[in-house]
Every structure is written in structure tokens, then in C-alpha cells.
Amino acid sequence: MELKDKLVSSFLAFENTVDVDTAVHDIRSQAIKTFEEKGFPTKKEEAWKYTSLNTVLKHDYSIFPKEENALDFKDIKKYFLHDLDTYKIVFIDGKYSSHLSETTHDKIDVCLMSSALSNEKYRLIIENYFNKVAREDGLTSLNTAFSREGAYIYIPKNKLADKPIQIVHFSTGNEAAQMLQPRNLVVVGENSHVQIIERHQSLTDNPVLTNSVTEIFADKRAIVDYYKIQNDNQNASLIDNTYIEQHAQSIASVHTFAFGGNITRNNLNFYQKGEGIDSILNGITIIEGKQHVDHNTLVHHTAPNCESHQDYKGIFDEKSTGVFNGKIIVNKEAQKTNAFQSNNNILLSDKATINSKPQLEIFADDVKCSHGCTIGQLDDNALFYMKSRGIGEKEARALLMYAFANNVLSSVKIPQLKSRINKLIATKLGVNIGFDL
Amino acid sequence: MLEIKDLHASVEGKEILKGLNLNVKAGEIHAIMGPNGAGKSTLASIVAGKEEYEVTKGGILLEGEDIEELAAEERAHKGVFLSFQYPVEIPGVTVTNFMKTAINETRKAQGLEEMPAKDMLKKIREKSELLEIDRKFLSRSLNEGFSGGEKKRNEIFQMAMMEPKLAILDETDSGLDIDALRIVANGVNKLKSEDNAIVVITHYQRLLDHIVPDFVHVLYDGKIVKSGTKELALELEEKGYDWIKEEINA
Numbered sequence: 036m037e038l039k040d041k042l043v044s045s046f047l048a049f050e051n052t053v054d055v056d057t058a059v060h061d062i063r064s065q066a067i068k069t070f071e072e073k074g075f076p077t078k079k080e081e082a083w084k085y086t087s088l089n090t091v092l093k094h095d096y097s098i099f100p101k102e103e104n105a106l107d108f109k110d111i112k113k114y115f116l117h118d119l120d121t122y123k124i125v126f127i128d129g130k131y132s133s134h135l136s137e138t139t140h141d142k143i144d145v146c147l148m149s150s151a152l153s154n155e156k157y158r159l160i161i162e163n164y165f166n167k168v169a170r171e172d173g174l175t176s177l178n179t180a181f182s183r184e185g186a187y188i189y190i191p192k193n194k195l196a197d198k199p200i201q202i203v204h205f206s207t208g209n210e211a212a213q214m215l216q217p218r219n220l221v222v223v224g225e226n227s228h229v230q231i232i233e234r235h236q237s238l239t240d241n242p243v244l245t246n247s248v249t250e251i252f253a254d255k256r257a258i259v260d261y262y263k264i265q266n267d268n269q270n271a272s273l274i275d276n277t278y279i280e281q282h283a284q285s286i287a288s289v290h291t292f293a294f295g296g297n298i299t300r301n302n303l304n305f306y307q308k309g310e311g312i313d314s315i316l317n318g319i320t321i322i323e324g325k326q327h328v329d330h331n332t333l334v335h336h337t338a339p340n341c342e343s344h345q346d347y348k349g350i351f352d353e354k355s356t357g358v359f360n361g362k363i364i365v366n367k368e369a370q371k372t373n374a375f376q377s378n379n380n381i382l383l384s385d386k387a388t389i390n391s392k393p394q395l396e397i398f399a400d401d402v403k404c405s406h407g408c409t410i411g412q413l414d415d416n417a418l419f420y421m422k423s424r425g426i427g428e429k430e431a432r433a434l435l436m437y438a439f440a441n442n443v444l445s446s447v448k449i450p451q452l453k454s455r456i457n458k459l460i461a462t463k464l465g466v467n468i469g470f471d472l
Numbered sequence: 473m474l475e476i477k478d479l480h481a482s483v484e485g486k487e488i489l490k491g492l493n494l495n496v497k498a499g500e501i502h503a504i505m506g507p508n509g510a511g512k513s514t515l516a517s518i519v520a521g522k523e524e525y526e527v528t529k530g531g532i533l534l535e536g537e538d539i540e541e542l543a544a545e546e547r548a549h550k551g552v553f554l555s556f557q558y559p560v561e562i563p564g565v566t567v568t569n570f571m572k573t574a575i576n577e578t579r580k581a582q583g584l585e586e587m588p589a590k591d592m593l594k595k596i597r598e599k600s601e602l603l604e605i606d607r608k609f610l611s612r613s614l615n616e617g618f619s620g621g622e623k624k625r626n627e628i629f630q631m632a633m634m635e636p637k638l639a640i641l642d643e644t645d646s647g648l649d650i651d652a653l654r655i656v657a658n659g660v661n662k663l664k665s666e667d668n669a670i671v672v673i674t675h676y677q678r679l680l681d682h683i684v685p686d687f688v689h690v691l692y693d694g695k696i697v698k699s700g701t702k703e704l705a706l707e708l709e710e711k712g713y714d715w716i717k718e719e720i721n722a
Contacts, residue, residue, distance in 0.1 A: 415524065420560040423520045424570070424630065425548035425578035434565055434573070441564025441613075 038092050038214075043071050045098050046180055053183060054152055062166050066179035073173035085358040085390045086329040091272045091298055094242045096214035098181075100128040104207045106238075108135060114236045115201060119451040121232075122200040124186040128207055129215045131184060135203075144189040145200055148218055151187035160189055164222050168250050168278040168306060175276050178216045178248040185218040185247075188231070192224035192254070199230040199449060206271065208239025219249040223257040230449060234264040237271035242297075249277045253285035255309065260448055261289045266459060267296040269324065276302045283309030283338075290447060291318040292456055293328040294463050304333040305343065307369075312341040319440045319456075320349040320357055321463050329358035336369040345376040348440045351387035362394040363404060370399050376406040381413060381439060433464040473498045473669040474519070474638050478530035481518050488514045490694035491530070496638070499666040503680055503705060504673045506691035507713045512673045513557060515691065516642040519671075520554035521547045534638065548574075549581040551637030551668075555627040555644050562614040567626060568596060570614045571633050578634070599632040603659045620647025628659045635663075640671045645679035657682030677709035690716055 036044075046067045054060045075092060076083040104127050115123070122145045125135035131147050138146045144157075151157040152165075165182075169175045186202045206213055215235075223229050237243045253259045265273060273296055279287050293299050305314040320328045334343040349357045359378045380389045393406040413435050421431035437460060444460075447453040461467065474496040481489040488511045496502050506512050518525050519532060521544030532540050539547055562570065576586045587595075600610060603625055615623050624644050631639050641660070645653060660683050664670060672683055680688075680702060688705045690698040692713070697720055698704065708716075 414560070416558075417560040417562070419517075419520075419522050419544055420556060421562075422544035423548055423552075423554050423556075424574040424634065425545050425581065426574055427545050427577060427581075428543070430573070430577065431545075434562065438562045438564050445564065 038096065039074050042098060042177065043067060049099070049181065058162050059152055059165060059182075063180050063182070066166075066171075066176040069171050069176035070173050070180060073176065075173055082331060082360065085356070086298065086300055086327065088298070091244055094212040094244070096212045096242070096244060097210040098214050100130050100210075100213075102209070103130050104128055104209055106132070106135065106205060106207065111205060111236075111238070114203060114205075114234060116199075116232060116451050116455055119449070120198050122196075122198060124200065124202045126184060126204045126217065128205070128209060128213060129184055129217070143191065143194055143196055144187060145196070146187050148185040148187045148220060149183050151220070152183070157187070157189075160222060164220060164250065164252055166250070168252070168280040169248055169276070170278065170304065174246055174274055175248050178218055178246050178276065181216045182218040182248075185220070188219070188221045188229065190223045190227040190229050192227060194224065194227045196227075196229040199232060202231065202233045204235045204245065206237040206239070206241070206243045208237070208241040210241065212242040213244075215243065215245045215247075217245065217247045219247070221249065221251040221259070223251070223253050223259050225254045226256045227254070228258040230260045230262075232262045232264065232449075232452060235267055235271065235273055237268040240268055240270050243271040245271070245273045247273065247275050249275070251277070251279040251287065253279065253281045253287050255283045255285060257282070257285045259285070259287040261287070262447070262449075262452060263289065263291045263301075264456075264459075265292060265296055265299050265328075266294040269295070269297055269326075271296050272298040274300045274302070278304045278306070279314070280306045280308060281312045281314060284311040285309070286313045286315070288315035288317065288446070290443070291330065292459070293318065293320040293322065293330075294459055295322065295326060296328075298327045298329075300329045300331065302331050304335075306335050307337055307341050310338045310340045312338070314341075314343040315446070316343070316345040316347075317443045317446055318347040319443050319460075320347070320351075321436070321440075321460065322350075322355040322357070323352035324355060325353075326355045327357075330360070331358070332361045334363050334374065336363070336365045336372045336374060338368060339370045339372070341369065342373040343375070345378075346443055347378045348443055349378070349380040349389060350383065350436050350439070351380065351389055352383040354384070354386045356387070357389040359389070359391045359408075360394070361392070361406070363396070363406075365397045365399050365402055365404065367398040370401045372399060372402040372404070374402070374404040378408045379439070380408075380410045381436065382410060383413070430466050433461070433466040436464060473500075473535060474671070475533040475536075476519075476530070477533070479518070479527065479532065480529035481514065481525050481527045483514070483525050487528070488525075488694055489518070492691070492695055494689065494696060496669045496671060498669055500687065501664065501670045501672065501683060501685045503685035503688045504671060504691050505675065505688060505705060505708055510691045511694045512691050513642055516554055516640045516673055519640060520544055520552055545577070546581070548634070549578050553631050553634050553636030553639045555624075555631060555639065555641040557643040557646065559615045559623045559627055561616045563616050565614050566611050567614050567629075568610045571596065571630065574630070575633060595633065599629055602632055602662060603629045604655050605629055621649060621652040624648055625652060625656055628656050632659060632663055637668050638671070639663075639668065640673065642673045643675065644672070645674055645676065653679065654682060677705045680705045692716060692720065
């Protein structure tokens with residue numbers, strides 16, 4: 036059976052087991068219809084021109100986790116930021132792992148989506164925010180239909196999440212092939228602040244397909260910093276659909292570190308609903324082999340005096356392929372918008388490919404919008420400079436790549452995370468330079 | 473120290489050096505002067521091991537050893553240093569970290585242990601004082617946003633750190649104001665010893681007032697066409713290069 040048919044027919048059994056007689060239930064029923072109608076995206080769609088899901092969709096995925104698997108913290112410690120006190124919401128094969136997690140209900144809520152969906156206490160928040168900003172495309176609708184597990188984060192007005200929150204999804208490989216559909220909801224009240232780090236990690240080479248949806252609401256003057264670490268195994272594919280609604284004077288940033296995986300597709304959407312908003316989209320992609328990373332961004336400016344800053348750096352080796360498709364829409368009302376987009380790429384091999392495409396739709400007449408894209412190789416002069424100081428070829432190349440990606444890295448606000456990303460980059464580049472690369 | 477014999481070199485099929493001879497002994501300072509396009513910077517790059525140049529004839533010996541087949545980093549490990557005319561900016565890598573990497577990579581290649589952190593810091597402090605470099609400067613990203621003068625001073629700081637046997641200074645005076653020139657020259661002079669050698673490439677005499685050469689050579693059309701002592705530099709400053717061109721073409 037094709038994956039689509041399998042999903043649609045599985046839904047019938049599934050829907051009677053969850054939140055019957057609630058508003059969410061109606062949303063689910065509608066969503067599966069939308070998915071049935073739209074299906075998975077194909078290369079015929081403009082937004083999916085350079086990314087084909089065909090090879091990924093052919094596996095016979097198990098859709099619901101059959102059993103609960105336990106993992107020892109010591110075996111998976113390295114996937115956490117463990118030198119930093121954080122809240123943790125951890126899933127193993129799509130099931131919540133209470134012994135690896137650290138949640139809270141003290142002033143703020145950092146807990147499970149499933150409990151928020153089923154608990155009366157959260158009904159109002161769910162009704163007001165669940166599936167409100169997510170788009171109704173095939174993949175998001177599919178996730179909505181099956182929404183069950185993920186992180187629920189609610190920071191009320193004037194609160195500071197006292198420590199960063201890590202959301203980590205493990206796949207143990209107990210299933211021959213597994214499909215995961217995490218659903219996160221992050222609501223940040225006026226003047227509040229939260230930092231979130233998300234990671235998907237497969238522990239074996241069994242195929243994994245994750246179709247994740249995250250909805251984020253940043254109320255007035257809220258600050259949201261979201262970091263995505265995408266450094267998964269070669270048979271793990273990720274479709275990350277993130278939707279962010281921002282209100283006046285809020286600042287939201289998403290950093291995406293795409294260092295590995297099979298096919299990685301980031302659909303990152305910012306919707307500005309107020310004045311004085313700043314949206315920041317930063318990314319570093321370093322891939323090789325046959326890996327594929329596609330960043331598809333949207334920033335929609337609807338009100339005056341807002342800004343957006345996009346900075347994506349990519350380094351592509353061997354036969355890897357990259358896509359950057361950055362869309363900026365500036366409504367007629369959104370005067371004095373400052374929207375910047377830059378996408379710089381280095382191709383280390385003749386066989387690596389990058390497709391970079393800015394799309395600017397500007398309907399206001401008093402705006403500053405710029406976009407720039409470069410594709411190049413490492414600078415020979417710079418390499419010679421390093422080598423003439425006794426630094427070997429490999430290290431010299433690594434230093435230059437690091438320098439290339441550095442301005443994105445320097446905007447990471449959590450020092451321990453920055454240091455971790457540094458180490459990931461050094462490992463990725465196969466070097467051990469005597470300082471924090 | 474450095475012996476260049478009948479060196480012919482080309483880039484993209486164009487011959488730039490056309491039979492160049494140069495013999496630099498330990499303890500000597502040589503100046504190479506010449507008009508634009510004579511091949512001065514090419515010579516510097518070839519000795520330091522830049523790959524895009526092809527040596528078609530002749531050879532380069534460092535302490536009697538043919539280094540032509542060695543990569544740039546291997547030459548650095550053997551004590552060759554080039555102060556760049558246009559130093560490269562490396563965002564995110566501080567001057568200090570860059571130097572630590574350079575020194576420890578070199579020590580590793582020489583079969584030595586990494587330099588202990590304490591010794592490294594001491595050395596950095598000493599050498600930065602020599603070049604009158606502010607401590608804050610050392611934690612800035614290498615060459616990023618440096619003025620022309622700062623870049624050149626930083627090159628000589630790197631030279632001081634690396635302690636090369638053979639240092640080639642390519643247009644180190646360009647971009648320096650008179651005070652910086654004096655500091656840089658003073659640094660170079662203090663680094664000079666009986667065991668090392670320095671080749672100064674310059675357009676102008678003014679650097680040579682401060683770094684006094686034992687020999688001055690004129691490079692023109694890919695060859696050394698005239699050699700002399702420091703008085704030759706004064707003569708060139710006064711009369712320009714036309715008389716040399718005429719002498720050759722006659």
C-alpha cells in the first residue's frame with residue numbers, strides 16, 4: 036500500500052482513540068481530508084522543484100509506535116547540551132520518555148502536547164492557538180490529523196523561562212522503518228522570553244521520516260530564540276514545518292544548523308502582525324555525500340516599521356545538494372520595512388549543487404529590501420596565506436570554512452550551545468584545531 | 473640560506489620570471505626593488521610555495537635543500553616566512569588563536585610537543601610588546617577591519633612569533649605611516665640575527681632607511697638586472713627606473 040493510503044486508512048482507527056468531542060477532533064477530521072486531497076508534494080509544485088520525496092516515501096513506515104523503548108541517559112548524553120541546566124522534553128520513537136525529561140508547571144508550562152490536548156486546564160490555550168498559524172498544505176495537514184506528541188510550552192505574560200528548553204526526539208531503530216509526526220506549540224506572552232533547542236536523532240541506520248510541525252506565537256515584546264540542530268544519520272529524513280506569528284515589537288530568531296541527514300527540508304514561515312517586529316532567520320548548512328538540505332523560508336511583512344534578517348551559509352561537498360528558496364512579502368501597508376536576505380555558498384566539489392532563489396514580492400513603496408546570493412569556492416589566496424604560516428591544507432580549509440560561517444555562529448546567544456556547534460563543525464570538517472573552532 | 477638559480481616561472485602560460493639568480497646568506501638583508509610588474513611579488517610567492525605558479529626551469533634551495541616540490545606549509549615548517557602585501561581577513565579566528573595554531577602545527581611537523589599554554593602566552597606578550605601591539609588587538613579577528621598599517625604590523629608580529637630562518641617582506645612599507653614604519657622596522661631589526669636572513673621587497677627607498685640592506689637588487693622583466701649596495705637604492709629613489717631600462721635595452 037502506498038504511504039498516503041496507509042496513512043488515510045490508519046486515521047479511521049486512530050481518530051476514535053483521541054480527543055473525541057473536542058474542537059481539536061474536528062480540526063483533525065478536516066486535516067485528514069485536506070491531506071487526502073493534496074497528498075505529498077511533488078516536484079511539479081514550484082516550492083518543491085528541487086526536492087523530491089519519492090525515495091523517502093517508498094519505505095513501509097510504521098506510523099504508530101508499537102512499544103515503549105527505554106534508553107540509558109549515559110548512551111545518549113552526547114546528544115544533549117549536558118553542561119547546561121535545561122528543561123527537557125524527550126521522546127523515544129515518538130513516545131514521551133518521562134525519565135529522560137524534566138518538565139515544569141511552576142509559573143510556566145513546559146510539558147507534553149498530549150497532556151495539553153487532553154487536559155481541560157489547557158483547553159482555552161489549545162482552542163486559541165492550536166493549528167491557528169499553520170498552513171493547510173498536505174504535509175502540515177497530515178501532521179495535524181495525527182497530532183499527539185510533542186512539546187507544549189506556555190510562557191505567560193511577563194515571565195522569563197528560567198532556563199533553556201531542549202526538545203529531543205530519538206529513534207531507536209526498533210522498527211524497520213518509522214514515521215514520526217511531532218507537534219509542538221509554543222505560546223509566549225507579552226514581554227516574556229524563551230530559548231528552545233530542538234534536535235532529532237536516529238540511533239541506527241533504519242529509515243526514519245519525521246514530519247514535524249511547530250507553531251510559535253510571540254505576543255507583544257516577546258523574545259523567542261529557537262535553535263534547530265539537524266545532524267542526523269544518513270537514513271533519517273526530516274521535514275520541518277515551523278510557523279511563527281509575531282506581534283508588535285517582538286523579536287523571534289530561528290537558527291538552523293543542518294549538518295547531516297538524508298533529505299532535510301525546512302519550511303520556515305514568519306508572519307508579522309504588528310509594528311516594530313524583528314524576525315531573524317539564520318542557517319549554517321555543511322553537508323557531503325548525497326545529503327540534501329532545502330531551506331524554504333517565508334517572511335510576511337504586514338505592518339509598518341518592521342525588520343527581517345536572513346543569513347544562510349552553505350558548504351557543500353561531494354555530491355550533496357542544497358536549495359535555498361527565500362520569499363519575502365511586503366504588504367502595501369508595511370511601509371518602512373527593512374528586509375534583508377543573504378545566501379552564501381561554497382561548493383567544495385564539482386559534483387555538489389546549490390539552487391538559490393530569492394523571491395521578493397513588494398507592494399509598499401517606502402521600503403529597504405535587499406537580497407544577495409553568492410556561490411563560490413574557497414579563496415586560494417586565503418588558503419595560501421594560512422599554509423604559509425605552517426597550517427596544513429586540511430586545517431587551513433577548515434579554518435576558512437569556519438570563518439565563512441562565523442557570523443551566523445556568533446549570533447547564537449547560549450555560550451554552551453555555541454561551543455557545541457563549534458565542536459560539531461570541527462568534527463564535521465575532520466579537524467582538531469587547538470581552540471574552540 | 474637561500475639560493476635561487478636560473479629560475480623561470482610562469483602563471484597560466486605567461487612567463488613572469490625569466491632566469492632569476494639570487495644568493496642570500498645567513499645574517500644578510502637583501503632588498504629587491506623594481507618597477508611595477510617586474511615580478512617582485514611573484515618571486516616572493518614562488519619562494520613561499522604558492523601553487524598557481526609553475527617553475528619551468530631552475531631551482532630554489534633553502535640551506536642547500538631543493539624546496540621546489542614542497543607545499544607552502546612544509547616550507548613554513550622549514551623556516552620560510554612571507555609577510556604578505558595583502559594579508560587575508562579571517563573572521564572568527566583571533567590573532568592569538570591563529571598564532572597558536574600556526575606555531576603548534578609547525579612544532580608538530582618538526583616532531584615537537586605543543587608549546588605549553590604558559591610559554592605561548594609569554595611569547596605572545598613579548599612579541600606584541602616588541603611591535604607595540606595592544607593586548608585587545610590580539611583578541612580581534614585576524615585582519616578583519618584592521619587598517620592597512622595594523623595589517624602590516626600584525627604580519628611582522630607573526631614573523632616574530634614564527635621566528636623564521638628566511639623572511640620575505642613583500643611591500644611591508646605600503647600603508648604604513650611614519651610612526652608605524654619606524655615600529656615595524658625596529659621590530660624587524662631586533663629579529664635579525666646571524667642565523668637568519670631577510671629579503672625586503674619594496675618600491676621605495678624609505679623603508680631601507682630603517683632596515684638597512686647589505687645588498688640591493690633591481691628586478692626588471694623577470695630578471696635581476698643590477699645588484700649593488702644600499703647606495704643603489706638611493707640612486708633608484710633619485711633617478712627612477714628609466715635609466716636602468718635604457719641600460720638594458722641598449
